[in-house]
Amino acid sequence: MTTDRINISSGSPREPVLGYSRAVRVGDLVVVAGTTSGGVGETAEEQTREIFARIEKALGDAGATLADVIRTRVYLTDFERDFDAVGAVHGELFGDIRPVTATVGTSALAGATTLVEVEVDAYLLRD
Template identity: 50%
Template sequence: MKPQHTERISSGSPWEDVVGYSRAVRVGQIVHVAGTTATLHGEVQCVGDAAGQTRVILNIIRAALERLGGRMEDVVRTRMYVTDIGQWEAVGRAHGEVFADIRPAASMVQVAALIDPEHLVEIEAEAILPLPSVDSVL
């Protein structure tokens, strides 16, 4: 059996080097997207707005998937971590804006804190990319 090719991408976050992780890793058809917060260029986005942070996060996840040849439609699982479960509906609705027709398996749990007190939401995603068609292989 041929070994699976592994591809890793960075979002450019300084924390990736400090902690030793990748934004996303593709092994064969499977893509794992690391816990993602609403941080762009070192700045927390949508401070105080859990739904807004969710939208930013999902755009970061979308970009990571696209860099690895995937799409949001390939996502099969998300995990949402929130610092206030009272915000579940706002986060859930923002998640639903993207995933209403895709319907991945999903969970949402409250955590005591995230790495920055301004982070209200963190999301992980897993995707399974389709096999290449026979025509594209020939």
């Protein structure tokens, strides 16, 4: 059985330098790399909304939607302060979809003002 691999780029000049893709699709599986807001937004909520817009674009480029997401991973630099705000945005987007998720506190993320990073896995269940 042969399954083609499709690398999806966001167009970021960092991708070829660092050797990664924004997303990769293999068969019906789509994995989206850790995504930040790229400096958009001052609060964790604002950054999370921008992050999910970027993730939704990557999923769309791979032929998927947020409805196909089966797992999310959320990284926060200030877990206590930002968990509820980020969780509220996650709940708005995934309340009916309900993927599995993990939220992790970390001391730093790429970029001095980055408060949130998210990665997702999706599986296309439709025909």
